[in-house]
Amino acid sequence: MIPGVQLHTTGALMGASVEDFNNAKAQLGTLKKDPGNHVKLKIYALFKQATQGPCNTPKPGMLDFVNKAKWDAWKSLESVSQEEARQQYVDLIKSLVSAEGPAVATPPPESAQAFQSLLVTTEDGITTIRFNRPEKKNAITLDMYKELIDALHHAGKDDSVITVMTGSGDFYCSGNDLNNFTGIPQGGIEKMAKDSGELLKHYVKAYIDFPKPLIAVVNGPALGVSVTVLGLFDVVYATESATFHTPFSQLGQSPEGCSSYTFPKIMGNAKASEMLLFNKKVTATEACNLGLVTEVFPDGSFQSEVWTRLKAYAKLPPKSLALSKQLIRSKEKEKLHAVNDAEVERLIERWLSDECMQAIMNFFQAKPKL
Numbered sequence: 001m002i003p004g005v006q007l008h009t010t011g012a013l014m015g016a017s018v019e020d021f022n023n024a025k026a027q028l029g030t031l032k033k034d035p036g037n038h039v040k041l042k043i044y045a046l047f048k049q050a051t052q053g054p055c056n057t058p059k060p061g062m063l064d065f066v067n068k069a070k071w072d073a074w075k076s077l078e079s080v081s082q083e084e085a086r087q088q089y090v091d092l093i094k095s096l097v098s099a100e101g102p103a104v105a106t107p108p109p110e111s112a113q114a115f116q117s118l119l120v121t122t123e124d125g126i127t128t129i130r131f132n133r134p135e136k137k138n139a140i141t142l143d144m145y146k147e148l149i150d151a152l153h154h155a156g157k158d159d160s161v162i163t164v165m166t167g168s169g170d171f172y173c174s175g176n177d178l179n180n181f182t183g184i185p186q187g188g189i190e191k192m193a194k195d196s197g198e199l200l201k202h203y204v205k206a207y208i209d210f211p212k213p214l215i216a217v218v219n220g221p222a223l224g225v226s227v228t229v230l231g232l233f234d235v236v237y238a239t240e241s242a243t244f245h246t247p248f249s250q251l252g253q254s255p256e257g258c259s260s261y262t263f264p265k266i267m268g269n270a271k272a273s274e275m276l277l278f279n280k281k282v283t284a285t286e287a288c289n290l291g292l293v294t295e296v297f298p299d300g301s302f303q304s305e306v307w308t309r310l311k312a313y314a315k316l317p318p319k320s321l322a323l324s325k326q327l328i329r330s331k332e333k334e335k336l337h338a339v340n341d342a343e344v345e346r347l348i349e350r351w352l353s354d355e356c357m358q359a360i361m362n363f364f365q366a367k368p369k370l
C-alpha cells in the first residue's frame, strides 16, 4: 500500500469493469516506487469518485492541509462520471505499474512515459491518448501540446495497431488554453507568438505524419484546435450530445489544423465557411451529415459500442492497416504540410493583433460562454 493513501471500498461499483477496477486496486499495493503526493492524491480522488460519486462532504478547514488537499482533489472530479473515474483509475494504476518496468507482462516501453495532462495506455492493440484536465474542460496548455506530440510520436512507433484520442470528463476538449496567451514571457510578445507558431506547426505535423489508423472518440463538446485536426483523423466517432465549434473569428484568430483545406474538401466551401468564418457550432448529427464525423452513437451506449468496435479493429492485420492508411493519405501529405505552414504564418500575425488580444481579455474578464 502506498503510504498516506487509504483506500476503502464504500458505495456500489457500476458497469462491467469492476474486475479491472479490483485488479487495479490490488496492483496498487504491489508498487515498489512511491508515485509522489500529486499522483497519490489523484489516485485517492479517482477512487472516491468511482466508488462514491461526486464529493458532498463538508470542506475541511484551511489548516487541515492533508484533508483539504484530498477534498480539493475529489471535488475537482465533480464533472467526471463514476464509470469514467473507474476507467481513469484503472488507466492510472496501469501506467504506474508499467512504469516500474519488466515485472509487468509485456507492456510496450512507451507506456512507461508519465504525462502531466494526458493518460496514455496501451492495451489490446490500442494506444489510447486521453486529454486529462477535466476541471478545465481539457483545454490544451503549451506543455500539453508538447506531451501530445510526444505521445503521438510514441504511439506511431509502438506495437499497437490503432491509436485513439479521447477526453476525460464531460468535454472532449475545449481547444487552446486561452491562458497560453495571457502572460508576456521574456523576449516579448513577438517571440511568444513565434514560439507558439513553431509549437503548433509541430503539433499539427504529428497528425499529418501519423503512420497508423488514428481514431477520435469524441465523448463531449469539442472546440477550436481539437475540432480542426479531426480532418486529419481516419475515423471520428461521436456521442450524440457532442458539439463541434471553431469560434476563430470570435477570437480574432484564423483556422489551423489544416482545416482551411480539409474542411472545404470534406463538406464543401459553403458549409466550411459557416463553421470557420461564422463560428457556427454544429451538433454531432450535423457534423456526421457534413462528413466530419463518421458515426454518431446514443450517449447511453457510446462507450461500450465504440470500444467493442475498436477492439475488433485492433485485431486486423497491423501492417495492412498502416500501409493502406498511408496509401490513402500519401497523395495529400505535401499539400497538408504547405497548408499547415501557411495557417501558422497567418496565426502568428493574428495573435499579435488587437482583435485577438481584446477577445482573449474579454474571455477572462466576462467569461462569456461561446
Ligand SMILES: CCCCC/C=C/CC(=O)SCCNC(=O)CCNC(=O)[C@H](O)C(C)(C)COP(=O)(O)OP(=O)(O)OC[C@H]1O[C@@H](n2cnc3c(N)ncnc32)[C@H](O)[C@@H]1OP(=O)(O)O
Residues within 6 Å of the ligand: 135, 136, 137, 139, 140, 142, 145, 174, 175, 176, 177, 178, 179, 180, 196, 197, 199, 200, 223, 224, 225, 226, 247, 248, 251, 253, 256, 368, 369, 370
Ligand atoms: C501553441 C498555441 C496553439 C494555438 C492554437 C489555436 C487554437 C485556437 C482554438 O483552439 S480556439 C478555441 C479556444 N477555446 C475557447 O475559446 C473555449 C473557451 N472556453 C469556454 O468557452 C467555456 O469555458 C466552455 C464552453 C469550454 C465551457 O463552459 P462551461 O460553462 O461548461 O465551463 P467553464 O467555463 O466554467 O469552464 C471550467 C473551467 O475551465 C476553464 N476553461 C475552459 N476552457 C478553457 C480554455 N480554452 N482556456 C482556458 N480556460 C478554459 C474555464 O475558464 C473554467 O476555469 P475556472 O474554473 O478556473 O473558472
